[in-house]
Each structure stands twice: as structure tokens, then as C-alpha cells.
Amino acid sequence: MDSIALLLAATLNAGTVLAFAALGLLINERSGIVNLGAEGMMLVAAIAGFAVGVHHGDVMGFAAGALAGAVMAAAFGVLVIYLNTNQYASGLALSLFGSGFSAFVGIAFTQEKLPERMHFSIPGLADIPLIGPALFRHHPMVYIAVVLTVALAWFLYRSRAGLVLRAVGESPESAHALGYPVRRIRMLAVVVGGALCGLSGAYISLVYTPLWVEGMVAGKGWIALALTTFATWRPARVLLGAYLFGGVTMLQFHLQGEGVQIPSQFLTMLPYVATIVVLVLISRNKSFIRINMPASIGKPFFPGS
């Protein structure tokens, strides 16, 4: 029983990493922008969060991570939105820059350790057998991810601003004709999305792994990108998908613990292979994807050209 509780707890933990990033990317993509720079933003946010978190605690660490993600996203946004560059190439540039920059800055922090970790638990609930250790002894960010998902779903489907955001993503021309500042809205979406990717990166270095290792994001940014497609651009499904993938990631350690006779490398492959399998399953039906995908995704919008 204990091992099930542990696996569940670890799944929530790993899922939270993916949830923040994928929710951020969801906001981007709902406005019509694909940011392939998620991996790079998360890496820079991870080192920024860690560097600040070492001396100033978790809250400042997360703030630094979000800021780092937002700043990088803003640079990307200026390029693709105001200079009309190719979104894929620009996102790649961001990822390449991020992995180099984080490794460069991070050298000074490879030996650092975070101060003694606080143990969180929700009074009362945390003592329930099985469920308590599985669900109610997590870092506050785990619960914030859930709240954020609900808030984002409300925003997208129940608020006027969310409607405008979706309109921009579906048809920037129409939104522009109606007088909405398409480029400013997209920029805002990109920066907010970057900040959320930043929170995800900071979560990795402050809570999930708690230390700094070069390249520690290890493809989670790309998996988060795949998640938005998997979730057909819906917040609740993004969260579920994140936990599902979190579970797959954690399964490898669980299986290793159980003494399964598979070389560890094949277990490490699991989340990546699972991503491919899931992409294949979800993309198979072309029209299903087309119906759900924001129509202007990946396409530049340049008024007056």
C-alpha cells in the first residue's frame, strides 16, 4: 500500500512540472503562437529559480523563475510577433540559447545545495491513511497547478477576455477587423505562457530534483508541447495528460525499485516513447485535430502588409 501511495505522490509531483509548462503553452497556442522554446525557457528558469532560491527561499525562487521565463518569452514574442520571423525557427533559437546560457550560468551553482526542505502537509487530511501521503503532503505549487487549471478553463470559456484570446487564435484577421489589438494580445499571451514555463522550470530545480544539473529539464519542455496537442488544447485535459505522463515518468523508478529485469536505459526511454505513441494515437484522426486546433496556429499576423 505504501508503495502505491508513494507512486501516486511521485506522479503528482512529476505531473505538476508538465502541467505548468503545458498550461503556459496552451495559452500561447490559443493565441495562435507555437513556442518551441519551452525547453530553453524552462532551463533558464530552472537555474534562475535555483540561484535565487538558494539564498532567498522558495517564493523568491519561483518569482525569479517566472520572470526569467517571461523575459525570454518576450524576446521570442518581439521576434515572431513584431518582426514576423518564423515561429518554429525562433522557438528553436530560444531553446538552443537557453540550453547554452543555463549551462554557462549554472557552472557556479553545480555544487550548491538548497537549504533544508520544508515539509508540507495539509492539517487533518494529511493523516488519512494512503490518501494522506499520496495527495496531501505536497508543495503548495502542486495545488496551485490544479487551481490554475480551473481558473484557466473559466477564463477561456467563461470570460470575455478569454473569448477575445480564442478569437485571436482562430482568426487574427477578424479580431483585427473588430478593433482588437491582435499583436498586443498575442504578446501578452506569449509572456504569460513564458512565465508559466518559468514556474515549471523553477519547480524542477527547487522541488522536483532539488538541485541544479546541466540540461536537467531533459526534454520535459518538448513533452509539454506534445501535451497540448494530446489535450486538444483544453485545460482540464492538459492537467490529466500531465499526471498521466508524470505517472509514466515515475513508473521507471517504481519498476526499478521492484527489481524488474530491464536495463535502466530502456526504462528511462519510457516517457519519450510514450510521448511518440500518444502523438501517433491522437494525430491519427486528421480532422479531429483540425477541428480542435486553433486555426491560426503557427501563422504570422502582420496588419497592413
Place this chain on the structure above:
Amino acid sequence: MLKLESRPEQSRLMSIGSPLLALLITVVVGVILFALLGKDPVRGLYVFFVEPLKSVYALTELAVKATPLLLIALGLALCFRSNVWNIGAEGQYVLGAIFASGVAMNADKSTGGWIVILVLAAAVVGGMLWAAIVALLRDRFNANEILVSLMLVYVADQLLSYLVYGPWKDPAGYNFPQTITFLKSTQMPRLFTGFRVNGGVIIALLAVAAFWVLLFRTYAGFQLQVGGLAPAAARYAGFSSRRALWTALLLSGAMAGLAGGLEIAGPLGQLTPYVPAGYGFAAIIVAYVGRLHPVGIVFSSILMSMFYIGGELAQSRLGLPKALTGVFQGLLLFALLACDTLIYYRIRWKAARAPAAKTPVISTEKKVA
């Protein structure tokens, strides 16, 4: 207020000027970065841009590092021109190295030098197979090639790790995760004694010519590029987008695999966990900086090779982390993309107009569940 105004025609001048401008921006940022780190910027620039060119030995080392970049970038240029986003060349490169090693480790003392051809052929097959997975999943299941090719990089890295820690580990290697050092017969002949540069450079230059012909002098190359520039036009003309997808991915996979094989049959000489050196990702930058043109890529691969060597020198001479290379690589691509705007637009000074009064047009909110 500065405004972008679209040019009636693409600027040819800027399409060549933009990479130079981007390089200048990267250098300026580099100078600032050196100054911030308390290092002499002149010495920093010297290490990156002069030392890699200073001696015959340095020049040959430059060629050693430029070769894989050049080979991979040629394939990627073809891909990007066809609007196929293969960004997993790193994985195809690793598979090339693995397949090449699989052949090379079977050589014994009596094996002749012909085995090099087999080693390289295996590498090409390995790279193509890995890229074929991407093509198959895209073609058959519509799976996004960016994500699939990238995920396969991580899978390839784990496969490599499994082999060198497991079945392929050198039994007499003091438990180091590496294969045996491959016999001399499996290695590409060197061009000059005393230098590491080998026949791979000649293969790479022949590939440049081959890609130039393919892109600009064959009907197949024309079809690929039309498909990339104007998918609708290509469809009306009856050009198969499926064939374009397969051609682009298989060719780029083959090139990345070949690059991996040449590393095994050259500078590395054995399979280790350090085979993935980021060449597959750096080659993306090389392809863009070289304007997706085979001849341009020759120059950009040399430039990127200077970044690699400069990074290593900066580590040994200036005590800076080697990761500096990655910073400059990323900066260069970022600056290039920004500068490329000038190919399509020109900057004009315009007096700011008074913004038109905003009148909300939608008054009733649609309820969408």
C-alpha cells in the same frame, strides 16, 4: 516612430548581409559578456576568431569539427527548404555512430581497408532508419515531425548509453563505459601525417556539390522546394507531398548518419557516451546562417567550428566554461532571425498617427461551452 514596410521584392543584399550583421551583433554581445565576466574582451575575441586560424594544425582541427556540421546541415537545409521540420538530426547522428560501430567492432587483423566503406554505409543506413521512423509516423499517422524527431534524440541517447554500459563495453577497458578502440583498418585514411583531418572532408565537399546539383539543377529538387514554398501550388502541379516528406527525411537522416559514422571512423575511433556533442542541433544554426544554400553552409560550418574550438580554448586559456559556445550559437541564430526581417521589410521613419477611436463592435458575448 519606426515602422516596418514590406519591400516589393526580397532584398538580395540583405540576404547575404543579414548573417554578417547577425555575426556582428553576436560579437558585440560577446564583448559585453567578456567585459562583464571581468575578462579582457580583446583576448576573448582573439581566442574565438584568430587562434582557430593561426597555424596549419589549428586549420586542420577547424576542418575536423566543421565536417560533421557541414554534412548534417546540408541535409537539414534540404529539409527546411521542403518545409519538413527535422530537428532530431542529433539522434540520427547517434544512430549513425552506433551502426558504424556495430560494423567496425567486427573487424579483425586480417580485415582490409575496404571495411571503411561498410562502416560508413552502415552509418548511413542507421541515420536513415531513425529518420524513417519520423517519416512513417508523419506520413501514416500525421504525427508532428518536430516532436517525434526530437523525442527520438532522447531515445537514441539512451540506446547508446545501454550499448556502451552493457553489451558493447570493452571487457578489457577497466569498466569504462566505452567500446574497444577500433582497429586502424576501420578508420578513414588521413590526408596528411600528423594531422587528424581525414578523407571525411573530401566526402563533405563532394556532398556540397551533390546537394547544389540536387537543389538547383534537378526536377526533384525543384519539386521539393515548390512544396516548401507553396504547398498549394505543388499540389496543383501534382507534386507528391508524401514523396517530398520521405525524400527530405531520408536524405537528411542519411547525412546525419554519415556524419556520425565519420566521427567513429575518424576523430573518435570508438563508441563512448560522449558521442552526442550537439552537432545535430548546432547544424540547424549552420543551415540557417548558410542561407540553406550548400555553398553558404560551407562558410557557416567553418564559423560554427570556430565557435566550438573557441569555446574549448576559452576554457583552457581564460578559465571560462565551455558552455560559452552554446550561448554564442543560440545568440547567433536569434540575431540572424531578427536581421532576416530586413530581407522582406525595410525600416521607415513615420510620424505616429493618432490612434483611431476604438468602438467595440461585439456587444453580446457568445457563450461557448
